Amino acid sequence: MRPKPLSGFPEFLPAARIVEQAVLDSLRQTFELHGFASIETRAVETMDALTRKGEITKEVYVVRRLHAAEGETGDDLGLHFDLTVPFARYVLENAGHLAFPFRRYQVQKVWRGERPQEGRYREFVQADIDVVGENTLAGHHDVEVALVMLEALETLHTRFGVPPVVMHVNNRKLAEGFYRGLGVEDHMAVLQRVDKLDKIGPDAVAALLVDELGLSAEAAAKCLELATICTPDTSFVERVRALGVQHELLDEGLAALAEVVEAAEAAVPGRLVADLKIARGLDYYTGTVYETEMAGFESLGSICSGGRYDALATDGKRTWPGVGISVGVTRILAPLIAKGELVASRSVPTCVLVAVDAEETRGTALATAAALRARGIPTEVAPKADKFGKQIRYADRRGIPFVWFGGAQGDSVKDIRSGEQVPADAATWTPPAGDLRPSVGRQA
Amino acid sequence: MRPKPLSGFPEFLPAARIVEQAVLDSLRQTFELHGFASIETRAVETMDALTRKGEITKEVYVVRRLHAAEGETGDDLGLHFDLTVPFARYVLENAGHLAFPFRRYQVQKVWRGERPQEGRYREFVQADIDVVGENTLAGHHDVEVALVMLEALETLHTRFGVPPVVMHVNNRKLAEGFYRGLGVEDHMAVLQRVDKLDKIGPDAVAALLVDELGLSAEAAAKCLELATICTPDTSFVERVRALGVQHELLDEGLAALAEVVEAAEAAVPGRLVADLKIARGLDYYTGTVYETEMAGFESLGSICSGGRYDALATDGKRTWPGVGISVGVTRILAPLIAKGELVASRSVPTCVLVAVDAEETRGTALATAAALRARGIPTEVAPKADKFGKQIRYADRRGIPFVWFGGAQGDSVKDIRSGEQVPADAATWTPPAGDLRPSVGRQA
Numbered sequence: 001m002r003p004k005p006l007s008g009f010p011e012f013l014p015a016a017r018i019v020e021q022a023v024l025d026s027l028r029q030t031f032e033l034h035g036f037a038s039i040e041t042r043a044v045e046t047m048d049a050l051t052r053k054g055e056i057t058k059e060v061y062v063v064r065r066l067h068a069a070e071g072e073t074g075d076d077l078g079l080h081f082d083l084t085v086p087f088a089r090y091v092l093e094n095a096g097h098l099a100f101p102f103r104r105y106q107v108q109k110v111w112r113g114e115r116p117q118e119g120r121y122r123e124f125v126q127a128d129i130d131v132v133g134e135n136t137l138a139g140h141h142d143v144e145v146a147l148v149m150l151e152a153l154e155t156l157h158t159r160f161g162v163p164p165v166v167m168h169v170n171n172r173k174l175a176e177g178f179y180r181g182l183g184v185e186d187h188m189a190v191l192q193r194v195d196k197l198d199k200i201g202p203d204a205v206a207a208l209l210v211d212e213l214g215l216s217a218e219a220a221a222k223c224l225e226l227a228t229i230c231t232p233d234t235s236f237v238e239r240v241r242a243l244g245v246q247h248e249l250l251d252e253g254l255a256a257l258a259e260v261v262e263a264a265e266a267a268v269p270g271r272l273v274a275d276l277k278i279a280r281g282l283d284y285y286t287g288t289v290y291e292t293e294m295a296g297f298e299s300l301g302s303i304c305s306g307g308r309y310d311a312l313a314t315d316g317k318r319t320w321p322g323v324g325i326s327v328g329v330t331r332i333l334a335p336l337i338a339k340g341e342l343v344a345s346r347s348v349p350t351c352v353l354v355a356v357d358a359e360e361t362r363g364t365a366l367a368t369a370a371a372l373r374a375r376g377i378p379t380e381v382a383p384k385a386d387k388f389g390k391q392i393r394y395a396d397r398r399g400i401p402f403v404w405f406g407g408a409q410g411d412s413v414k415d416i417r418s419g420e421q422v423p424a425d426a427a428t429w430t431p432p433a434g435d436l437r438p439s440v441g442r443q444a
Numbered sequence: 445m446r447p448k449p450l451s452g453f454p455e456f457l458p459a460a461r462i463v464e465q466a467v468l469d470s471l472r473q474t475f476e477l478h479g480f481a482s483i484e485t486r487a488v489e490t491m492d493a494l495t496r497k498g499e500i501t502k503e504v505y506v507v508r509r510l511h512a513a514e515g516e517t518g519d520d521l522g523l524h525f526d527l528t529v530p531f532a533r534y535v536l537e538n539a540g541h542l543a544f545p546f547r548r549y550q551v552q553k554v555w556r557g558e559r560p561q562e563g564r565y566r567e568f569v570q571a572d573i574d575v576v577g578e579n580t581l582a583g584h585h586d587v588e589v590a591l592v593m594l595e596a597l598e599t600l601h602t603r604f605g606v607p608p609v610v611m612h613v614n615n616r617k618l619a620e621g622f623y624r625g626l627g628v629e630d631h632m633a634v635l636q637r638v639d640k641l642d643k644i645g646p647d648a649v650a651a652l653l654v655d656e657l658g659l660s661a662e663a664a665a666k667c668l669e670l671a672t673i674c675t676p677d678t679s680f681v682e683r684v685r686a687l688g689v690q691h692e693l694l695d696e697g698l699a700a701l702a703e704v705v706e707a708a709e710a711a712v713p714g715r716l717v718a719d720l721k722i723a724r725g726l727d728y729y730t731g732t733v734y735e736t737e738m739a740g741f742e743s744l745g746s747i748c749s750g751g752r753y754d755a756l757a758t759d760g761k762r763t764w765p766g767v768g769i770s771v772g773v774t775r776i777l778a779p780l781i782a783k784g785e786l787v788a789s790r791s792v793p794t795c796v797l798v799a800v801d802a803e804e805t806r807g808t809a810l811a812t813a814a815a816l817r818a819r820g821i822p823t824e825v826a827p828k829a830d831k832f833g834k835q836i837r838y839a840d841r842r843g844i845p846f847v848w849f850g851g852a853q854g855d856s857v858k859d860i861r862s863g864e865q866v867p868a869d870a871a872t873w874t875p876p877a878g879d880l881r882p883s884v885g886r887q888a
Binding site for chain 1: 446447448449450453454455456457458461462465476477478479480481482483484485486487488490493503504505506507508509510511512521522523533534536537538539541542543545547548553555557567577582584585759791792793794806817820821822823824827828838841842
């Protein structure tokens with residue numbers, strides 16, 4: 001009789017939802033401090049918009065009305081699988097009403113028909129920031145979105161104990177210029193094969209480059225050497241230079257990446273590295289690309305990714321280049337919550353439970369609760385005039401720290417953790433600041 | 445080339461989204477002050493769960509993977525059309541992990557395949573509160589959810605100028621007892637016909653009651669008289685008594701409704717009436733029922749509805765009776781925003797734009813911005829070292845109130861509304877409290 005969970009569609013119990021709310025509030029706060037404006041887009045896009053990238057088609061959920069009218073094309077809508085495609089459509093649709101560069105954040109669920117497995121869900125929450133310009137967008141925004149996202153993640157770390165992260169950054173121009181400098185025409189083909197480095201190893205990649213793309217053994221070796229460069233500072237520039245390859249695009253890519261690394265070293269030391277093997281699968285990236293690992297959860301893959309796209313949105317005349325990063329909120333939280341590593345101090349917002357003496361005096365309890373709420377203290381009234389022991393257990397089961405007693409001898413409030421009970425006045429009593437709202441953090 | 449909006453799927457521009465965020469934050473604040481815990485449920489439910497109520501079937505959006513595997517049943521999921529059915533399923537699924545009475549709020553999008561028209565959308569946001577007990581639930585929760593929702597809506601009125609509301613409340617037991625006292629067997633049949641009063645008028649309803657249900661003309665007249673009773677206080681009790689009908693259920697319904705009306709009269713005078721014609725379409729309601737009209741927007745229909753359901757969730761052995769109310773956030777906001785009646789003071793969270801003298805001094809501007817953000821002031825740095833007039837226009841287009849200038853003569857900040865410019869220190873300057881965040885209200 002009891003319904004079973006749907007695989008791939010995680011749902012949180014109330015205490016875990018408090019953790020999620022705290023994390024989402026914190027992300028929003030950081031994004032808004034940096035002037036990013038919120039938007040939400042509808043859950044559905046036309047299948048045409050969703051399937052423009054052939055490789056993604058297989059993951060889409062199609063949506064149609066159960067009783068679609070005769071002749072109504074039933075299969076033309078699908079649930080969005082990310083927030084970038086909807087954002088690009090929103091920018092095109094509303095370009096005349098937006099001010100560019102347009103800085104937006106967007107926190108919504110997305111859906112993918114993937115096989116559920118660790119770190120992969122069919123429904124999950126993403127939080128994206130992007131900056132989009134009209135026809136042009138300055139390179140300093142590539143630095144900015146990385147720093148804003150790292151600040152957001154660092155705040156989750158210091159505030160709640162979410163594990164620290166390291167963002168791995170590369171630049172498509174750097175790799176393309178390097179390959180072109182080696183005389184390779186089809187740089188994307190090289191990139192795709194080098195991207196398999198972690199999976200199949202350097203020897204196999206070298207073999208692919210030589211056998212399939214006709215690179216010399218020496219050129220293949222240099223491609224692999226490039227991919228092994230990973231530095232926390234701008235020393236990657238010298239190491240690339242030492243490989244002796246020359247190309248204009250390579251210079252451009254090196255300079256752009258050095259700018260990101262330098263800024264991050266100053267702002268969030270140790271949280272960003274230049275990692276020249278990062279490619280990112282989606283082919284609309286044209287410059288900087290970002291991936292992020294969470295310490296101790298490397299097997300999840302990247303929890304926060306993005307990049308620069310110079311032509312994601314276009315109406316034929318104008319283009320809107322952009323740069324953005326997306327953090328997988330569910331991907332971070334679901335494992336931390338499941339392992340009990342991130343917890344809330346209680347399962348309800350309630351700080352005070354007002355006990356009820358007898359049903360006839362419920363009105364008095366309600367008045368006490370109203371007085372506490374008027375000063376911003378989340379308060380419930382006991383649902384039943386039970387024995388006080390039962391009412392205290394009601395609070396205890398939910399983690400409510402205080403129980404308020406009224407009555408002939410005057411009001412008093414009991415901290416049910418310490419057992420201490422003191423006389424109190426609902427018009428003036430204030431809980432310790434740390435108890436006003438549920439706290440969220442690593443398990444004690 | 446420009447994509448067109450999808451009818452029935454409203455999306456807001458950034459300034460309107462700020463209005464929506466302010467309203468959602470305010471609702472959440474009220475709900476949490478009363479100890480309601482947030483949950484979110486997945487967007488999809490099994491079609492089985494969604495179509496248990498036959499009449500709703502036609503509105504459901506079916507969801508399936510574009511490339512569902514052979515033999516995979518493709519049509520077994522649908523998007524939820526309300527938050528009550530998912531909540532009932534969540535309670536059943538997690539009953540062992542929840543503490544009852546369980547008080548939850550839930551703010552999510554829902555989807556209905558209806559024909560789009562004023563006040564009707566295919567995707568819209570609802571905000572629900574419910575209290576659910578295990579096997580029993582005290583009647584005072586029927587009072588509580590009405591008062592909490594009215595407080596939430598009253599706060600929207602006083603804080604943002606959302607029009608005031610009147611909640612119309614009835615009790616199914618009252619009507620059932622009255623009809624039974626008249627000797628009618630099929631009380632639901634009477635209720636369904638009386639529910640058409642506003643559409644077809646009293647004479648037509650009386651004819652239906654006599655012709656289709658065989659009521660005497662006198663009994664039909666009494667049913668209509670009952671439906672016309674609408675009082676802001678408990679005087680409805682005497683008016684019902686004066687009709688001379690006796691039944692135990694009638695007494696129970698009158699007492700329960702009187703309790704709600706009395707409490708509301710004290711807490712939120714003028715915002716709740718006993719209205720004995722309110723029926724609510726969904727047949728799972730078993731006691732109190734609520735509907736709400738917004739002043740000046742009566743044509744939208746009810747913007748906030750709900751009721752008591754004694755057996756929505758059951759596993760065969762145990763039942764979870766509940767009472768809840770749902771407010772149609774999009775239904776309230778979309779028309780107010782479209783008419784320009786509810787606006788935000790700016791389209792971005794940003795309070796200060798730091799101007800950039802020359803690209804070489806961007807670092808100084810970034811440091812100023814960081815100092816302001818460290819004290820919680822939302823700040824952006826100008827995207828380009830344009831002429832100051834252009835940078836001021838950047839702020840003006842977005843409604844950013846302050847522009848910060850650095851340079852050889854020392855820092856200063858300009859209120860671009862008044863034109864006043866004063867020397868300032870980024871480590872100490874604070875904007876007026878009303879300018880820190882965008883304000884939301886009726887158009888000036």
